[in-house]
Amino acid sequence: MSAIRCHQLSLAIGKRQLLSNISLELPGNKLSVLLGPSGSGKTSFLRVLNRLHDDTAGARVSGELTLSLSGQTIHPYHHGTDPVWLRRRVGMVFQHPNLLPGSIGHNLRLPVQLVKNPPRAELAQRIEAALREAQLWDEVCMRLDAPAASLSGGQQQRLCLARALILQPEILLLDEPTVSLDTQASSDIEALITSLKCRYTLVMVSHNPVQAKRLADKIIVFRDGSLVDS
Amino acid sequence: MSERLLATAAAFAGGIAACAVFAILALLLWLGLPLWRDPALLISLAGSSWNPAAGEIGLASMAAGTLLLAASALLLAYPCGLLLALSTLGLAPRPLAAAMRTLLALLSGIPTVVYAFVSVWLLVPWLRDSLGLGMGYSWLAAALTLGVMLTPTVALLLSGALSPTFTRLQAAGDALGLSRVQLLLWVVLPAERRALLSALLLSSGRAVGDTLIALMVSGNAIWLPANPTEPLRTLTAHIAITLAADTQSQAYAAIYAASLLLLAYVALVHFLTASLSDESAHRH
Numbered sequence: 023m024s025a026i027r028c029h030q031l032s033l034a035i036g037k038r039q040l041l042s043n044i045s046l047e048l049p050g051n052k053l054s055v056l057l058g059p060s061g062s063g064k065t066s067f068l069r070v071l072n073r074l075h076d077d078t079a080g081a082r083v084s085g086e087l088t089l090s091l092s093g094q095t096i097h098p099y100h101h102g103t104d105p106v107w108l109r110r111r112v113g114m115v116f117q118h119p120n121l122l123p124g125s126i127g128h129n130l131r132l133p134v135q136l137v138k139n140p141p142r143a144e145l146a147q148r149i150e151a152a153l154r155e156a157q158l159w160d161e162v163c164m165r166l167d168a169p170a171a172s173l174s175g176g177q178q179q180r181l182c183l184a185r186a187l188i189l190q191p192e193i194l195l196l197d198e199p200t201v202s203l204d205t206q207a208s209s210d211i212e213a214l215i216t217s218l219k220c221r222y223t224l225v226m227v228s229h230n231p232v233q234a235k236r237l238a239d240k241i242i243v244f245r246d247g248s249l250v251d252s
Numbered sequence: 253m254s255e256r257l258l259a260t261a262a263a264f265a266g267g268i269a270a271c272a273v274f275a276i277l278a279l280l281l282w283l284g285l286p287l288w289r290d291p292a293l294l295i296s297l298a299g300s301s302w303n304p305a306a307g308e309i310g311l312a313s314m315a316a317g318t319l320l321l322a323a324s325a326l327l328l329a330y331p332c333g334l335l336l337a338l339s340t341l342g343l344a345p346r347p348l349a350a351a352m353r354t355l356l357a358l359l360s361g362i363p364t365v366v367y368a369f370v371s372v373w374l375l376v377p378w379l380r381d382s383l384g385l386g387m388g389y390s391w392l393a394a395a396l397t398l399g400v401m402l403t404p405t406v407a408l409l410l411s412g413a414l415s416p417t418f419t420r421l422q423a424a425g426d427a428l429g430l431s432r433v434q435l436l437l438w439v440v441l442p443a444e445r446r447a448l449l450s451a452l453l454l455s456s457g458r459a460v461g462d463t464l465i466a467l468m469v470s471g472n473a474i475w476l477p478a479n480p481t482e483p484l485r486t487l488t489a490h491i492a493i494t495l496a497a498d499t500q501s502q503a504y505a506a507i508y509a510a511s512l513l514l515l516a517y518v519a520l521v522h523f524l525t526a527s528l529s530d531e532s533a534h535r536h
Contacts, residue, residue: 074426079346110429120424123417123443133428136438189429 024090025050025193025223026071031085033063033070033247035078040066041247043085048240050090053219055234056227058244064227067244068195071225072112073098073105091192110137113191117198119178126173127166129181134188148188156184157214176207180214187218194218196226200233212237277515284508293502297509302474304503311510313476317484318514321394321466322459324480326406328399329459330452333406340411341418341440342432353411359404368468371397376469385481387471392480394470398462406455413447414440446528453528457521460514463488487514 026048033041041063048054056064066075071089075081089096091111098108122129130149134140140148149166153159158180162173170181179199186194196215200208215237218224228234234241243250287293292307299310336356340349375396380388418440425435441448463486466472471483472493485493487510498504 072427074423077346077422077426105426106429106431108429109426113429114427116423116427120421120427122421122424122439132438133430136434137429185428 023050024048026090026225027086027088029086031067031070031087032083033066033075034082035075036080039247041070044249046242046249048223048225048242050223051220052239053215053224053226053237054240054242055238056225056242056244057231057234058229058250060229061246062244063247064229064244065197066247068114068197068225068227071098071193071195072109072114074109074114076105089193110189111191112193112195113186113189114195115179115182115186115197115199117201119175119182119202121170121178121181124170125167126162126170126181129170129185130188133185137189152184152188155187155218156180157210157217158184174207176203176210179203179207179211183211183214191222193223193225196224198227198229201229277512280508280511280515284505284512287502287505287509293505297506300476304501304506307502309502309506309509311487311490311506311513313474314485314487314490314510315513316476317391317470318460318466318486318488320477320484321391321398321470321486322456324391324395325398325402325459326452326456328396329402329406330455332399332403333455334410334448336403336407337410337414338436340407341414342422342436356404356407356411360408362401364401364462364464365468367397367401368465371465371469379481387483389469389471389483390481391470391477391484394466394484395480397469398459398465401462401465402455402459405458406451409451409454410448413451414444417444450525450528453521453525457518460517461488462486463492467492 024047027046029045031041031044032039044063044067056067058064069075070083070087075083083099087098089098089108089112096108097103098105122132124132127149130152131145134145134148150159150163153162158177161177162168162181170178173181179202183199199215200211203211212233215224215226219239226237281288287297293309296308297311299308300312300316301308301310302313336352340353340356342349344352371393376388376393378388379385379390379393385392414436418436421435421439421443425432425439430439466486467489470486470489472485472489473483474485474490475482477484491507491510494503494507
């Protein structure tokens, strides 16, 4: 069953056309990899899915986009759809770890308190579960109060993944999550992504065809803002 | 080559600025020599009684007036400035935020005397005639005027201090489904506590240093006001009033002590702000 469907989806920022007439379907609870050279529109497409272009001056999205969230069909660009609500269900991890200032624990505690506001007793359980899911618990359980910036690059990226997972999204967008990491950290993240794909709908950007073939259930190739192959 | 030239020019400019500060300090100390040599006058400076004919040149009530006026003006300007800064960063819709930034820049460029003049014609009569608060010229009138005058400056200062962190964290906040208010209040402001304090200190320096509003609106009575409806005199207004009427007396000599007090306050603010910036840079 498709979790993401788009028909003739286009994106322009000012006079520049970044995406042209993209029509595709991405399966639920699978990993779809968006492949293509730099500037081909992969990240732009990813950011269309959770309306991250909303605050970009001059950005215009046209065409049809529907997401299947909690069994309902959601139209992200319809007037009634709140982008904040949408982004709480469509999580995202960026190319480079984008930490909040503060400790490891704070990076998980603050978003979940602001978004879900769980009871105090449940909070610690959620933090532990998210860190275990991101395979980081054993490495940080004794130092949750340490600055998040003190973690290695790979650990920071897994923390960002844990931070996205603790909000219990249904779709997770991954924008080249291994691009800034060394070989070992990359393979740790890849293993983690593989373990997550049966529980979440994952859409990952990659410029590495070998990695895409290794991980993907479906590969979509972009070039010059258009779809080449899917 | 051009980098070395720039570094030399910057060092030269910094040296000139430092020399100017030390020259001002030396000049004040030198001009005030007759005062420093007279122990009775020196002791009198610390008092609150101002009667130069009797050898009483106490600056305490004016120093207190300066701090009272600055603090009360900041009580208005700082929260309003913070709210405006947050609005320009993302609380307000984008076109409104852009218009607000332009308006704030315009307001911060209006000369102080214009604020004071408008206050003399509008605020003072309103306080006097409509609310029946004495003559109208008072601590309250000066605090409101100074507060309004400081608000755009505080807003621009805070906006500049918060903007880099907000820009850096905006994508992460959006991706986590945080609203703009949540991102600003729960992430950006706590992360920039030191910048908030620095902005407060810098604004207090501006509030303490203001002369024209205090001179034209505060009533200039040399006493410690019992409530905001009473007049007060600040050190800056005192210096301006004394300079306009006198050049030789002990009262005139006391303005050097008043100037040194102001210089000491500005230096204290500078060192506190610099130490906060250093700590912040070290932390990042």
